[in-house]
Amino acid sequence: MxxxxxxxxxxxxxxxxxxxxxxxxxxxxxxxxxxxxxxxxxxxxxxxxxxxxxRNAGFACFGSLTEILDDLNTLSESEVLQLVEKRYRGLLAIREFFGDDRLGYLPTCGLELLTENEIGALKFLDKINHLLAPVFPEGVFEQIEDISAFGFSDKVKAVIKNKFEGELDSGxxxxxxxxxxxxxxxxxxxxxxxxxxxxxxxxxxxxxxxxxxxxxxxxxxxxxxxxxxxxxxxxxxxIQPGRGLVMVTKPISKEIPFSGTFHYDKGYVYFRKVEDRILLGGGRNMDFEGEKTLSMEVNPKIREYLLHILNNIILPDCDIEIDLEWTGIMAFGKxxxxxxxxxxxxxxxxxxxxxxxxxxxxxxxxxxxxxxxxx
Ligand SMILES: Cc1cc2nc3c(=O)[nH]c(=O)nc-3n(C[C@H](O)[C@H](O)[C@H](O)COP(=O)(O)OP(=O)(O)OC[C@H]3O[C@@H](n4cnc5c(N)ncnc54)[C@H](O)[C@@H]3O)c2cc1C
CATH class of the missing domain: 3.50.50.60 (FAD/NAD(P)-binding domain)
Incomplete structure (x- = not known):
């Protein structure tokens, strides 16, 4: 009434x-x-x-090396190029409209960790740079020579840098x-x-x-x-729902030896430094079926997997406690x-x-x- x-x-x-x-x-x-x-x-x-x-991670990104290689299994080269270009132009558009300050945008670079499982991707680096050359003539991906300063576990065999990516404050x-x-x-x-x-x-x-x-x-x-x-x-x-988990640690007492937006495992795992904490998320590929839901619960299997990566790969030898964790729901299709x-x-x-x-x-x-x- x-x-x-x-x-x-x-x-x-x-x-x-x-x-x-x-x-x-x-x-x-x-x-x-x-x-x-x-x-x-x-x-x-x-x-x-x-x-x-x-509820997202605020990555201003358009695809890591292994993610793009993975996409090439289901999409043609020109479709992959279109997808990357669309994402990149989209980021430029919001940066131009709102300005970096209002977005909390930082041009910190995207980085991808390669372990023994993904190291084979390195041999496709030049091919992918060539594929993306119409958008990025100077090349997108480059291998970082000395990775010891990141402080990752020795399971990380290589780190690939993408200087066109950045991060923003989703809030x-x-x-x-x-x-x-x-x-x-x-x-x-x-x-x-x-x-x-x-x-x-x-x-x-x-x-x-x-x-x-x-x-x-x-x-x-x-x-x-x-x-x-x-x-x-x-x-x-x-439309298939896909839940995503994000965790943020309590402030970490030692200096975090990296900045940037990090990808791991074909982009399924991601982490970044947020002030003096680590934000870490993803892992949906550990339980694709279980995550096809609209319910905002935390999947214990995925939580455990992410914590394992945090403690064993990202910051080994460091006492870390989780402060916040939440889920958000994405939408996927064929x-x-x-x-x-x-x-x-x-x-x-x-x-x-x-x-x-x-x-x-x-x-x-x-x-x-x-x-x-x-x-
Ligand atoms: C954990 C996680 C991490 C992510 N990280 C990144 C990242 O780093 N970078 C990136 O580019 N993207 C990321 N994403 C994806 C990105 O957040 C989404 O693609 C984007 O937010 C989708 O925006 P949207 O407006 O389409 O959908 P949503 O943000 O889902 O908005 C839909 C809105 O509709 C409302 N709604 C639904 N039904 C009704 C109804 N019946 N009546 C009224 N309102 C309704 C919902 O409450 C919701 O607010 C991430 C997503 C998640 C979940």
Whole structure:
């Protein structure tokens, strides 16, 4: 039951965006910038964005050597080049729009650890540099000659550097998106879970925490940016949830002998220094099936695997305690491309960002805004 004032002012919009993660906020900002007089509403189910965007590792990356070699098993060379270019251009785009300071961006380089298992990748280094030369003529990957200063265990046989990668503060990125939304007068309602979309009626139903009736919002256009959760609203899409675990240690008393964003095991494991702590995450490949879930639990098998890597490979001979741990939910499919399409005349979606939404979220939103602009 709505009041006269609520009905008159609160429920009608030109565009409703469902999902307030990187893609949803980027969509609303770019749409409102293009159509400054439009009324734009973002509906987010969580108090904070509650999928992947506030729970990721903040790697501003586009693929390590072994990850790219792995991709070549399922994608053609030109598809791999396109994927890398898209991620790299996406990173440049957010850096240009928001500025490095507001993103907490640091150009610290990407680095990949090779153990006995991955050392064979070295012989493909020149080939991959050649493949990526249209985007990076001076070469992306180079082997670091002396790796002793990193202090890794002697299981690490080589380290590969990528000078075009960096890291950012995922919280600052979202804050920048919120601030820009506020500046543009975009309305964001959090704690607003959409339970149903009525496409014909251009109507979106939201659970009402203070009353028994749902609240219906109306919009000429609707953008669905709910990533891994999309099949709950629009069933039948090729979207598989993939949970990711991240841990942050307590401050480490000894000087951490490295900086940068580190990849290990085809990019499935990643770590970086955050102030005087280590952030470490991944390991989904230890239990692919178990991690195909929307539930934010911690998988003990993966936790144990990550701790093993931390204590035996990254910082051997060091007493380390974990301070925080959390999970986030990504979305995967048969290929690594996001789904960006109109499902009906007035409703579009931009979902399935995989493990690279930091890099391609803004651009993916731009594609959706272009589609929405044409209807
Ligand atoms: C552990 C982890 C580490 C990662 N590390 C990196 C990294 O280092 N670099 C990188 O590039 N990428 C990384 N990613 C991937 C990146 O975070 C995602 O690709 C990106 O955040 C996806 O953004 P999104 O807006 O599409 O989805 P999400 O952030 O999941 O946003 C979808 C939003 O929709 C909301 N929602 C869902 N259903 C409803 C509903 N019915 N009503 C209202 N709201 C709803 C959710 O609460 C959520 O906030 C990582 C992801 C995880 C989980």
């Amino acid at each position: 709505l009041s006269y004032w609520e009905k008159k002012h609160f429920v009608d919009y030109d565009l409703i965006v469902i999902g307030g993660g990187i893609v949803g906020l980027s969509t609303s900002i770019q749409y409102k910038t293009k159509f400054p007089l439009s009324k734009v509403l973002v509906l987010e189910r969580g108090i904070f964005p509650s999928g992947a965007s506030s 600052k990125f979202l804050m920048s998106l919120w601030e820009k939304s506020q500046e543009l007068n975009i309305k964001i309602l959090t704690g607003s879970q959409v339970s149903k979309i009525e496409i014909e009626e251009k109507k979106v139903h939201v659970r009402n925490p203070t009353g028994k009736d749902e609240i219906a919002f109306f919009a000429n256009k609707i953008a669905v940016c709910t990533n891994a959760f999309t099949n709950l609203l629009i069933p039948g899409l090729d 290929n690594k491309k996001p789904i960006v399409e109109m499902v009906e005349n007035n409703i579009g979606l931009a979902v399935r960002l995989g493990g690279m939404g930091v890099a391609i979220g803004w651009q993916t939103a731009e594609e959706l805004v272009n589609m929405l602009s044409e209807v």
